[in-house]
Amino acid sequence: MSIGLVILRKELMRIVRDRRALALSLFIPFFLMLVIGAVFTTATSGGGMTTVNVPVYVADQGAVGQQILAAMQHTPSLVVEMKSSAADVRTLVENGDRSAAVIIPAGVSDAVAQGKQADITVLTTPSNRDFRALAVTGIMGDIIQNFATSQIAGQVAVDAVKNSGATADPNAVARQASQQAAQLSQKPPLSLQTQTAKQNQSDNNYDQVVPGYALMFALFAVGAGAGTILDEKEAGTWKRLLVAPISRWALLGGKLGAQFVRAFVQIALLFLVSKLFFHIDLGSVPAIILLIVVTAFATTALGMLLVSVVKTRDQLQPVTTLVVLTFSALGGSWFPLFLMPTWVQQVSKVTLTSWAMTGFNNLMIFGKGFTAVLPSILALVVYGAVCFLLAIRFFRFQEAT
Numbered sequence: 001m002s003i004g005l006v007i008l009r010k011e012l013m014r015i016v017r018d019r020r021a022l023a024l025s026l027f028i029p030f031f032l033m034l035v036i037g038a039v040f041t042t043a044t045s046g047g048g049m050t051t052v053n054v055p056v057y058v059a060d061q062g063a064v065g066q067q068i069l070a071a072m073q074h075t076p077s078l079v080v081e082m083k084s085s086a087a088d089v090r091t092l093v094e095n096g097d098r099s100a101a102v103i104i105p106a107g108v109s110d111a112v113a114q115g116k117q118a119d120i121t122v123l124t125t126p127s128n129r130d131f132r133a134l135a136v137t138g139i140m141g142d143i144i145q146n147f148a149t150s151q152i153a154g155q156v157a158v159d160a161v162k163n164s165g166a167t168a169d170p171n172a173v174a175r176q177a178s179q180q181a182a183q184l185s186q187k188p189p190l191s192l193q194t195q196t197a198k199q200n201q202s203d204n205n206y207d208q209v210v211p212g213y214a215l216m217f218a219l220f221a222v223g224a225g226a227g228t229i230l231d232e233k234e235a236g237t238w239k240r241l242l243v244a245p246i247s248r249w250a251l252l253g254g255k256l257g258a259q260f261v262r263a264f265v266q267i268a269l270l271f272l273v274s275k276l277f278f279h280i281d282l283g284s285v286p287a288i289i290l291l292i293v294v295t296a297f298a299t300t301a302l303g304m305l306l307v308s309v310v311k312t313r314d315q316l317q318p319v320t321t322l323v324v325l326t327f328s329a330l331g332g333s334w335f336p337l338f339l340m341p342t343w344v345q346q347v348s349k350v351t352l353t354s355w356a357m358t359g360f361n362n363l364m365i366f367g368k369g370f371t372a373v374l375p376s377i378l379a380l381v382v383y384g385a386v387c388f389l390l391a392i393r394f395f396r397f398q399e400a401t
Helices: 002-017 019-045 063-073 086-094 108-113 131-167 170-186 206-235 237-242 248-277 285-309 313-331 342-350 352-364 370-394
Strands: 052-058 078-082 100-104 118-124 190-196
Touching: 052 063, 052 086, 052 131, 063 078, 063 100, 063 108, 063 131, 086 100, 086 118, 100 131, 108 118, 118 131, 131 190, 206 248, 206 285, 206 313, 206 352, 248 285, 285 313, 285 352, 285 370, 313 342, 313 352, 342 352, 352 370
Parallel strands: 052 078, 052 100, 118 190
Antiparallel strands: 100 118
């Protein structure tokens, strides 16, 4: 029993002695709760909710068309983008560049003035997971309903004046309003017509889930693999490797090359298996292969950087957890980045996960081609290069003390 207590005391002293690892183990859970809680609180409550860019074509130059446009422009969650033709707004939705568009056709004002019903068209993506399209549809429904209500109120007032002059009976006006409201509800002055744009957009949930979790676990795996360097330093074997007749950089390059191959194979296999079992849409095969390659490169570089800035394995584990979970929450691994609050989309650009998931989303969800993912590919190459340069600057070949 006394031997057990001695070992217990020794291990506790070892934990307390590494103050940095101890502080990280206490700070990181709180930090992650703060970040992830803030992300999902704003996402679900609407605080900081992202605005939706909506292309709009207004062919009707009468009062009704301008009223609908003005109501859209005064809606805080909508950013109205005026277009010169219906084909322009349709193309934006069909290509996946916008989730929804609005067309106000010619003759709307004349139809309403003649007591006829007029249609306002909302073009949406086929995905039922794109809440931006649902939001635009809901907002346009509210705008049209408010317009109908104001039409009823105005018509009732006009009829009351015509029928009763200045001595209008309030009860009679109320009855008249009720009757007209019932009539207009059967045939409102404006109706909302929703059309699904014909474009290659996926509605398979796994097209978001597979790349998100493949990337998250690749980051964990590379961090753990790169940590073997710290294990060898602490065990003393790293020093023996350094005195061997091989270049230091060849030694380090071989170890990092193995981590790159590991990351690439892990991500690629998860995609292949998911293609068979979950029928995910890979889009352009050359583009997705290149995207996986540069993602593995950036992931490996980040793992090397983590090993370069920490001294012990006990420090690496909480740091890796902090980086991976923060990158996953902010970068779109758990939830589509294009549906996240605006501040998250801006902050996420410091993570490699954001650039990778943007590329995967464009290929797999929006059905875009090779050129659409080039910005993500270039960004990941730059990201990896910067991480490697920083890692080389801070990496210590000597044993950990």
